[in-house]
Amino acid sequence: MDSCIFCSIIKKEIYAEILFEDDEIISILDINPMNYGHALIIPKEHSDDFLSTSSHLIPNLFLSAQKVAKALKSSLNPDGINLVANNGVYAGQSVFHTHIHVIPRYRDDGFQFKLDLKTYNDSDFLHFADKIRKQLS
Ligand code: AMP
Numbered sequence: 197m198d199s200c201i202f203c204s205i206i207k208k209e210i211y212a213e214i215l216f217e218d219d220e221i222i223s224i225l226d227i228n229p230m231n232y233g234h235a236l237i238i239p240k241e242h243s244d245d246f247l248s249t250s251s252h253l254i255p256n257l258f259l260s261a262q263k264v265a266k267a268l269k270s271s272l273n274p275d276g277i278n279l280v281a282n283n284g285v286y287a288g289q290s291v292f293h294t295h296i297h298v299i300p301r302y303r304d305d306g307f308q309f310k311l312d313l314k315t316y317n318d319s320d321f322l323h324f325a326d327k328i329r330k331q332l333s
């Protein structure tokens with residue numbers, strides 16, 4: 197894919213701090229971290245987002261995320277770790293090449309998900325579950 201920043205990193209055309217790579221996956225430090233050590237797990241084969249990623253890459257994508265999360269834990273000793281995948285502009289995606297964020301978190305780091313949580317009424321609970329289940333069967 198032309199003009200994809202992560203494809204350019206994968207091809208070593210532009211600089212990145214590579215944490216590890218294998219035939220399918222590269223992991224780099226995010227250039228604008230939420231906390232230092234914030235890493236990205238990126239399949240080398242271009243896909244725009246998680247939904248369009250080849251299913252054969254998914255096991256290694258998540259194994260790599262776990263590998264990096266364990267390395268963050270043992271190297272930086274964060275209090276917690278977030279795994280995040282933004283899919284689509286309205287979900288906050290800015291680079292349209294699949295990636296998972298692995299973010300070290302600290303007790304007092306000040307980041308908060310400001311959530312306005314909804315509740316289901318009884319019929320909606322069933323309705324939404326049914327709607328989704330139909331697409332899974
Ligand atoms: P998202 O907003 O979920 O698409 O995340 C894209 C991430 O890529 C952001 O956190 C950026 O800081 C990061 N990013 C963009 N360009 C680079 C780059 N050249 N090297 C490392 N990380 C980058």
Ligand code: ZN
Binds near residue numbers: 200201202203292293
């Ligand atoms: Zn790409």
